[in-house]
Structures are given as C-alpha cells and as structure tokens.
Amino acid sequence: MSDWTNLNYVVVDVEGNGQQPPDLVELAAVPITDGVIGSPVSWLVQPETPITPIALRIHGITNAMVSSAPDFGTIAAEVRDALDMDCLIAHNAHVDVGVLQRKLGEWECPEVLDTLKLARRLLPGADSYKLGGLVTTLKLADGLPDGLTLHRATYDALVTARLFVRLVEGSDTRPLTLEELRNTPAARDDGNGTAALF
Template sequence: MNLETVPHLLVVDVEGNGTNPPDLVEIAALPLRDGRPDTTTAGAWLIRPERPVTARAASIHGLTNDLLTNKPTWSELADQVGEFLGTDWICAHNAHVDYRALSHHLPKWEPAGVIDTLRLAKATYQGLDTYSLDSLIKHVGLDLSQAPRVGRHRAPYDAYATAQLLLAMARHYETWDQLIAAAVPPGLPGAPQPEQDPTLW
C-alpha cells in the first residue's frame, strides 16, 4: 500500500540519558505527508535531563552533559511536545521503548496507535539474522542521503531512517488493516482486537 492516504502519522525517536528509567535528552517527531517524510515540519527537541547523561549513553548518541547544559528542561518543553504529538498515530523502531518513555513523561498523552517497525520487519523480511535498524537499513538498501546531518543514533536521523523503512515495508501490504495487523504490538494503542467467539448472549 501507499501511505499517501494515511493522515496524521508521526515517526518518532527518543534518546535518553542512560538511567533507568531514562530522562529524555532528545526527541524527534517526523510527519509523513503525501507518502514521504516531511522534514520541513518535523519537531526536534534537545533536553537538559534532571540526572547526568551516563558515559555509555553519551558514547552512543554523542549528547554530553556539556552540550545539554543550556538546553530547556523537560518541564519547559512538555506542553509543546505533547501538543505536537497530539493524538496522531506514531511509528518507531522497537516502539515499546519510545512509547514507554514518552508515556512516562506525558501521562495524559494517548496516540491513536503505535506502529513498530521492528515487529513489522520480522513479519515482512522473515529469516534475517538480526532486525536492528542498522541491519535493516542495509538489507532494504534505504536511501538516507537526505537524512538530517546529525548522524546515526541521534533522534532526527533515526526517525528519518525509520520513516524510510516503514515506507519500504508498506509496499508489501495491500491495505492499512493488513499493515496494522502485522505492525502494532498487542496491548499498545491501535492493536487489532481479537475476534470474540460467538456466544448465545
């Protein structure tokens, strides 16, 4: 299917400070419009966490405590981020992580549904050794020449890569309902409800 006909879909990615549960240090929300990522209207926020960024987390995404020292705190950004996300469908790779982190920070937020490109990839490209985002970028041969220049493991770049992955996989499905059945983890918003066995009453 072509996602041109699907309105209100945001591809999101979050980066944390390495604690458990994490403080958010970066969020990206990339709209899909007319079947392609719309970087001109994307949302991206850097956040100064309450607790320091761990050395391991900083080594992955490059967001150090010094870099974030003058950025807004979450309390200063929460309303803006929540308004941007609204009630749109969201998509993320290994979406449980992003949805859990965002829900923790935005307790009143409830998206229309949650598409997981990791779950969708396992249904679409069966038998791969690994389903990491890097491996899928290589397997599908995604063109990331127009991705934000911040680099891999930064939220804007990973959201763009995930969006391109979703668009590539959507071509394997004839309808939105088929894609949703393969892509939305049970228990998350938008998951198809199991059919009820008929009863006498």
C-alpha cells in the same frame, strides 16, 4: 479495505540518559502525511539526572550539550502538538512510548505501529532487525543531510520513516492496507537487552 495513506502518522525517536528508567535527552518527530515523509522537528532536553557513560558512547550526547537545553516542561506543549497525529510509529516502539508516557503524564498515546515488528513479519530471514542493520541492508540513509548519525534522534526518526514507507509500499505487488498493517504480532522487545537504556 482502507488505504494506509488515509491516516496521518508521526515517526518518533527518543535518546535517553542511560538511567533506569531512562530520561529524555533528545527527541525527534517526523510527520508522514498523505503517504509523504515531512520535515523533522527535534529537541535537545536537559534531563533530571546526568547522562551515563554507556549512553554517551551510543549517541554521543554529552552532559555539556544538554546543560543549556530546556527542561522537558518547557517544550511539552510543542511535543504534544508534534505528536497530534492518528498513529505513532517507532522502532522497538515500547521504549519510545514508555519515555513519552512518563514525560507527558496525561497524554493519550495514539495507535502505535512498530517497525521492528513489521520488519520481522515482512522481511523474514533478514540478517538483523536492529535499525542500523536495516538501514544498511535497505540503504535507508542514502541522501540524508550531512551531519546526521545513527543513534541521534533526527537520523533515527528519518530512517524509521523511510523504513515504514518501504515496508508498506514494498509488499508483493501492492501497498499494505490499514487492516494488514494492524495485523501484527503482539509487542516484544528486540532481544538485545539494551534498548531501554536509550
């Protein structure tokens, strides 16, 4: 059996412009190395098409805020470096991975673990499996720096990293093994019908 800390992870969150398919307006990445959550790195990105009103209401990122931000091509190399880990983690991961694959072209996505699916498996009967609900239930935002808010990429990536570690370390009397982590049901969305907007 392999210890989960044998792999290096990157937790990612993307915020989009609300278009279909969504274009990137903000990205954050948080490393987990030797089982320890590291410091986040984040980018505001100028999308190719404007941010819609519905996306603005969710994450609060305005077109003015990204008007002087770099386009994705300018930061692509930095993003690739940040994602160069053994495993990628996200909440409702197919959304984040889909955006990254569209933006990074030939990028080879590493193994993916989805905290939404892990939470459904390891926290049966939870009131909500949305990230905000799990943050409240598990108090995942306690002690975060002031100014970080839900649906901004740095906040979401940090609380997702905390959620992942909590799920892995909080199983029965011992942490999950890598084999147990990988034994997760097939991908499915969160059922709210809106995740792909962001």
